[in-house]
Amino acid sequence: MNSLDFSILLQAWPYLWSGLLFSLALTAAAFVIGMLLGTCFALVQHFEVPVVAQVVRGYIALIRSIPLILVLFWFFFLVPIVLGHLYGNGRPIPIGATWTAFITFGLFEAAYYSEIIRVGLRAVNKGQFEACQALALSTFDTYRCVILSQVIRVASPIILSQTIILFQDTSLVYVLSLTDLLGAASKLAQLNGRLVEMYLVVAVVYLAISSAASQCVASLRRRYAFTGAHR
């Protein structure tokens, strides 16, 4: 057993920090894209839009059945081809691993967020819809001002728990050789041979961030335990 030497961290820290920033940026981007798209997916199913609703259901079932790593590979391969057909002469447009990661995580998380929002939509009291009708709100205003804000509020603990899982899942961009927190640590470990220290530090950083975030979600859940229920 070699003795541990954490002084190596002083040199490694700036690089690890940039990796952590990338992980956080990816989480934030996937959260925004995933929530916007997921809300659209949920509404499409809620309104039973013909054909589109079936396609969306199929997409969600598919995405939720296959591993994220395989999804990353799929998009890494497919996105350049699709872009080529959309904007070029059919020749694939390479977009690089970073953009692939952002697009993949956004589209992947949309499937998970949309399920949460869809269940949330069903949880809204029927009286809310009737009240909106009585106030002569248009369908758009009904959902924008009344329904969706309640759904987000009630579902916020679950949405945030899913976001913590998303943050942990961003470590899988390792398979695209990107420099997120784990990627930075593994590249440094290959240079300085200190892989024990590197991976332990990464584990501690993830543990600290995720458990702090879980504590916040838990207190949020307790706070909403009685105000969130409306029966």
Place this chain on the structure above:
Amino acid sequence: MLGVLFEQTADGQRYIDWLLSGLGWTLALAFFGWWIAFAVGVVVGIGRTVQNRVVAALARLYVEIFRNIPVLVQMFLWYFVLPEILPTSLGDAIKQIPPPWGSFFPALLCLGLYTAARIAEQVRAGIEALPKGQTEAASALGLGGYLSYRHVIVPQALRLIVPSLTSEVMGIYKNTSVAMTIGLMELTAQARQISEATFQTFTAFGAATLIYLALALIAYQSMMLIDRAVRIPGSTPAKDAIEPTLADDVQPGTALPHGMEVVK
């Protein structure tokens, strides 16, 4: 389109043999990992509900640690870090394990213990969902702590949480793909290898996707069968502890009729 799968590879097999071998490793990891996860998860889940503060705190610590570190990082900890921090002779012995097993055992431990933390939370939710009268009736009958857990509490709790366990079954077979990062040639890794060898990326990934879909369907259907067989008549399933559904707010009876909702 799938024709390429039946072509000869450089090592005299067909590409479909690579896929099937990958499927074998995926199934082996998921199956044996599941039993580790189930055994440890039930013990830790019970630990979280007992009166003894030390035991409860240890169980909570276990869950916090294993749930809040990404499974890929845990994989690296088992594979790269564990042999280094063990005594040199033992660490060297671990490094000597020949190729497929040298990755398989760390991956098995990693997936088993990671999933165990999630199962523990479900077990705890199941135990807490039981009416308090069950414990009281058990002690009124003169059953001690162990016997009341063994014969009254745990059997009922496990029957309540079968629907939530479905998502853990789906989770463990999907997470087996993470084992490719430590060199295990499971299904996703084989699909990538075929894609690199033949440039038939669409076929290679498509075949793997179909296999994963079939696995998802089988896992889901068999959990439904188990649930139907063991469900306590008249009971509602315990809430999913990890991704609590909005069942609280949905009217009873309308909650979660559609299959994929419990699937993560």
